[in-house]
Amino acid sequence: MEQVVIVDAIRTPMGRSKGGAFRHVRAEDLSAHLMRSLLSRNPSLEASAIDDIYWGCVQQTLEQGF
Structure with a gap:
């Protein structure tokens, strides 16, 4: 490079936790909105012209987890 x-x-709101407003929205959909x-x-x-994007995320679950 x-x-x-x-x-x-830019960032998404903290709304994916239990009871959060975005808890039923997948991370990919939030990411598409951000882009x-x-x-x-x-x-x-x-x-x-975009070659690469770096995302930061916490507390991944299910198929997005480790």
Whole structure:
């Protein structure tokens, strides 16, 4: 990797816990919403120009867990 550029940062709310507003929303769906939001906030960035994305997450369960 010769050049690294951080364009923006965004996060989902803490609503996936028991009783949380997003407890029935899959992480992939939340991630898709984040990516659409990042691209709309940065109109000069083409989606095809993104080579890699780094996600941080905690307390994964089921197929998303370790």
